[in-house]
Amino acid sequence: MSKPFPAEPLRTVACLIYPQVMSLDVTGPMQVFASANVERERQGLPAFYDLLLIGAHHTPVATSAGLRLCVDRPWRELNPAHLDTLLVPGGLGVNAQMQETELLAWLHAAEPQVRRLGSICSGALILAQAGVLNGRQATTHWADVDELRDCFPNVRIESDRLHTYDPRNQDGDSHVFTSAGVTAGIDLALALVEADLGRAIALSVARRLVMFLRRPGGQTQFSALLTPEPSRVPRLAALLDWLPANLGADLSLQTLAQQAKLTPRTLSRVFTQEMGMGPGRYVERLRLEAARTLLQDAQASISTVARLTGFGHPENLRRTFHKHLAVSPQEYAQRFS
Structure with missing residues (x-):
């Protein structure tokens, strides 16, 4: 009889949620991590990620699509040192969160304590407001690039990238990083999974989700050319x-x-x-x-x-x-x- 694989501590991936957050900014990347767990289980391996939605209060949060997401833990009660990866999504509620000084202070304090801190879409504006992106390269949704550039001159804007994550710290940053609009957050999550678990698992996840593996972070933001009616x-x-x-x-x-x-x-x-x-x-x-x-x-x-x-x-x-x-x-x- 083969011996069971020794259990490893789960790596906690936390995603911030708030009123009017973009639902796909949250569910897209989190599904990638959840699917990575499924692929490991198919191979007889234990789950690798523990997924956590964090918010200001325990009450459900209404996304910009009207869907409600449940908060697992209020961020005020959470020790950032217990997190492996912290993600900040974007959405219509970004501007309100940029005024939440307590949240911004918590994010600023969390940065040196977590292994990875990243944003999806316009969530980069929240990280920038928290001072986390000063001196770092960053991208965001193309529609928010000008605001990021104008309001945060100390951030090095990479306007035509999908994400700025690079586990080798050569063409990006393995610690603090950002991603472009909506589906680029899924590309980012696949890159994180590949860095953690290898290309084979990331490829399996992409296939299960009927995606391409994977658009590199340095690739430009582009979509198919649509012919008008x-x-x-x-x-x-x-x-x-x-x-x-x-x-x-x-x-x-x-x-x-x-x-x-x-x-x-x-x-x-x-x-x-x-x-x-x-x-x-x-x-x-x-x-x-x-x-x-x-x-x-x-x-x-x-x-x-x-x-x-x-x-x-x-x-x-x-x-x-x-x-x-x-x-x-x-x-x-x-x-x-």
Whole structure:
């Protein structure tokens, strides 16, 4: 009979909750840690994390979605030295929490006592208000970057990153770190799990959650290019519908103008007015999204992807990936396929 694995002390991961917190900022990362426990149990290993929701009082907290979360322990009654990881999420209630001087003092005192202290989304503003981010690099949701930069000049803003965690302390910080908007908190949690339990467990968690493992912290904040409803852009509707099926063709301004039955000058003006970018930039982004999809699904080699999506040579594809995503096509395929 095999001997049971010796029990290890559970590492407590605490997440602050408060009125009008973003529910996904809390539940997304916490589910990653919970799923890591499940994956260990599937392997006959004991749970690794103890999850804790902390708040000002024992009463349930209403999130910005209207869902109510239960507080396990008031933070006032908690010794930060007993925590392994402390997370501060964002949400509509951030500004109110930035005025809670007792909470800010508790967070400031907790920083040297916990192994890891991080924020999700606009939670970075709370950490900055507590003085925790002074002299440190930080990111946040793109919509809150200007406020973070303007209000906290001593913070080194990394506006185009998913998170600033790095267990090696080379391209980020293993002790105090921040993450960008909402789902970037899940990327951050996966990075923490990978640092704690290895890539295999983190990959299993990502697969269970039907996610890609994992967007690196230095990757830019980006999302798929969405085509607006035809009714919103009637003069461009036919062209926008035609483009995705013809990415490998010559998509010069002259070609696009002919397809749209407009002069090149008129097309450029209308495109910029309706889409917020010129036709050349839109085509580049559309080709990039198509290339990402092919690489994620491992449907073709990089050279084939470059040809099918209109980039022609793999070097053109590589430059575009670095320009928009800060990773190479090879790295993208390895991490997401």
